[in-house]
Amino acid sequence: DTGVSQDPRHKITKRGQNVTFRCDPISEHNRLYWYRQTLGQGPEFLTYFQNEAQLEKSRLLSDRFSAERPKGSFSTLEIQRTEQGDSAMYLCASSSDLVANQPQHFGDGTRLSIL
Amino acid sequence: AQRVTQPEKLLSVFKGAPVELKCNYSYSGSPELFWYVQYSRQRLQLLLRHISRESIKGFTADLNKGETSFHLKKPFAQEEDSAMYYCALSDNSNSGYALNFGKGTSLLVTP
Numbered sequence: 493d494t495g496v497s498q499d500p501r502h503k504i505t506k507r508g509q510n511v512t513f514r515c516d517p518i519s520e521h522n523r524l525y526w527y528r529q530t531l532g533q534g535p536e537f538l539t540y541f542q543n544e545a546q547l548e549k550s551r552l553l554s555d556r557f558s559a560e561r562p563k564g565s566f567s568t569l570e571i572q573r574t575e576q577g578d579s580a581m582y583l584c585a586s587s588s589d590l591v592a593n594q595p596q597h598f599g600d601g602t603r604l605s606i607l
Numbered sequence: 608a609q610r611v612t613q614p615e616k617l618l619s620v621f622k623g624a625p626v627e628l629k630c631n632y633s634y635s636g637s638p639e640l641f642w643y644v645q646y647s648r649q650r651l652q653l654l655l656r657h658i659s660r661e662s663i664k665g666f667t668a669d670l671n672k673g674e675t676s677f678h679l680k681k682p683f684a685q686e687e688d689s690a691m692y693y694c695a696l697s698d699n700s701n702s703g704y705a706l707n708f709g710k711g712t713s714l715l716v717t718p
Contacts, residue, residue, distance in 0.1 A: 495650075523703055534611075534693050534708030535651070540701065547702050583651070595641065596706060598651040 496599035498584050504605045505574060512570045513602045517586030524567050525596060526559055527583040528552065535583050541567060542589065571604075579606045609634050611696050613709035620684050621717055628679040628712045630668075630694030639697035640677040641706065642668055646690045654679075654692070664688070684716045 497516040505511055517524050522543050527535035538557070540548040543564040553559075556575075561567040571578055581603050585596040610633045620626050632638055642654040655663045657670040657677060668679045677694060691713050695706040 525703065525705060527706075532616075532710065534695070534710050535706070537698075537701075537705040537707070540703035540705055542703060548705060550705075595653045595656060597653075598643075600650045 496584055496586050496597050498582075498599035498602050500602055501600060502603045502605070504607065506607050507574055507576060509574055510570065510572045511574060511604060512568055513582055513584075513604075514566060514568050515584030515586075515599060516566045517584070518597055519565075521586035521588050521597070522564065523587045523589055523594075523596075524561055525585040525587075526567070526569050527585065529581040529583060529601070530579075538569075538582075574604075574606050576606050579604055609696055609698060609707050611694050611707050611709040613692075613694055613712050615712045616710070617713045617715065619715045619717065622686055623683050626681050626684040626688070626714065626716075628692050628694075628714065630677045630679065630709060632675050632677065632694075632696050634675075634696060636699060638670070638672075638677075639699065639704070640668075640670060641695045641697070642666070642677075642679050643693045643695055643708075644690050645693070651693070684714075686716045686718060689714055689716045 499514045524541040526538040529535045541561040556572045559569045581601045583601045584599045587594045587596045612631045640657045644654045693711045694709040697704045
């Protein structure tokens with residue numbers, strides 16, 4: 493198992509464009525999280541899926557952001573009409589709910605740069 | 608509101624010296640705390656969690672509810688310990704136990 497996989501590793505786009513990121517969690521993990529990390533900050537929670545259901549969304553997740561996990565496996569995070577402030581590292585993490593508070597395993601992240 | 612504070616942005620120590628990375632938290636309830644580490648060009652990974660009460664790579668961390676602290680300690684720092692360290696608190700009000708992270712402390716161990 494290669495762990496949590498994210499694609500692409502880097503994305504450079506012009507302001508106003510739409511972007512989509514993909515996350516493949518560890519195969520037996522039913523919980524999936526998205527975080528955003530900006531320079532000098534720790535990761536900040538964006539949203540959480542339990543299987544295919546999106547159960548939590550942070551106030552950081554504006555209406556330009558949408559996340560899906562259609563079959564309870566991989567997930568996508570889309571940002572519409574990107575803005576300069578969206579430039580950040582977007583991290584995906586997964587865990588199992590077999591036991592409460594199982595550690596989250598992180599991917600390498602997708603670094604988004606808005607020109 | 609839950610908050611995790613790591614007061615030191617950068618900590619520099621000599622090899623063989625003791626190291627303590629500070630973490631304070633605010634939380635109403637029973638906290639679940641973690642230390643995550645990110646080595647250069649690697650992904651964020653779990654170092655240890657307080658309920659395990661174990662030592663990983665020589666690091667330990669004790670939860671002090673009175674002082675609301677979860678400081679990370681190692682008696683003799685090694686050069687390979689140089690990394691970014693994040694303290695994190697599990698949000699038990701969040702159905703998925705999402706993590707609240709501190710801003711991180713960059714540890715530099717010099718020879």
